[in-house]
Amino acid sequence: MSKNVTEYFLELIQIDSESRNERAMIDKLKIDLTEMGFQVQEDDCNTKTGGNAGNLYAYLPGKIDKKPLLFCAHADTVKPGIGINPIVTESKITSDGKTILGADDKSGVAEVIFGIKQILDSGLNHTPIEVLFTVSEEIGLLGAKHFDKSILKAEIGYAFDSENIGSYSIGAPSQNSIKIKVYGKEAHAGVEPEKGINAIRVASEAIASIPIGRIDFETTANIGIIQGGIATNIVPNLVEIYGETRSHNMDKLAQVTQDIVNTFEKTAAKHKLNGIEAKVEIAVNTEYKSFYMSEDHLVVQIAKKANEKLNLASRFDKGGGGSDANIINAEGVAMIVAGTGMHGYHTVNEYIETADLKKGSQLVAELIKIYSE
């Protein structure tokens, strides 16, 4: 294994692991965790997600008799993530501009491993530790969704998968995905348009009437994809629309989702022709559920103490995105999302400062120490 967290991070980002192709990365982590004394097991979630590797779960016994402390990070990256060529300056690591850097989330992985390593090297007594490195997080939290959460023994945990060190997301919204099919009736657009129902027209009217964008301080709605139609001389009979709603409040999420569904149904019913009317087929799926941890929750209290110990500027906010923490929280483990120092993620301008990699690993060690007290 590398001798410091920066070297280790550089090693990890040069192992290609775009979502569904995490095999080499999971193999590497298996070896390293085993070397550290963890009992490791990989699941077979990839048989359901179409990837080439499963989630990696690892357990390290401890001498302090408490429930384990859980650390989570994801092993996959977004695209373009093949052949990452890191450029290391005095204080900063970037890619060469052709790919992402992969700090999202290999900074999290490296900090978790080196933070634990720090505790092991110091010989300090600690509680048991659980580590979960998920796959295919970036394509809809697929690994976490298919992971058997009943294996987890921890009651609290930290996902290292956010921006600034010392900042935490202590809440995240719920998200519904919405797939809508609008059916019209096909006809020749030049010869007999009166025999058709234009599905694009129906869809447009509905989209123009639904709530969209920021609905209130904790609720959003979006239509992100629309596709339909075959040729300009055909009255189109099908349009497919993909959208989403998010809210920190489950009632509001249900309300805004229902408003969208109702609007499409009502609009379709207005477009009738000889007893036939436009039809809609709508599928709503809850992608993940919201969570919120109050500031006096143990998981937040420990994070605050760790920040103080390391002189980190503290921030505890509700985030706007979903992550593995949503899935883990839904199973009863109180998990908040910690910053790793990654910046500009999901772009080729992604970077991280070497000082932050070190601080992140110290933070992991500090969380273990405080929890073990």
Ligand SMILES: [Zn+2]
């Ligand atoms: Zn991430």
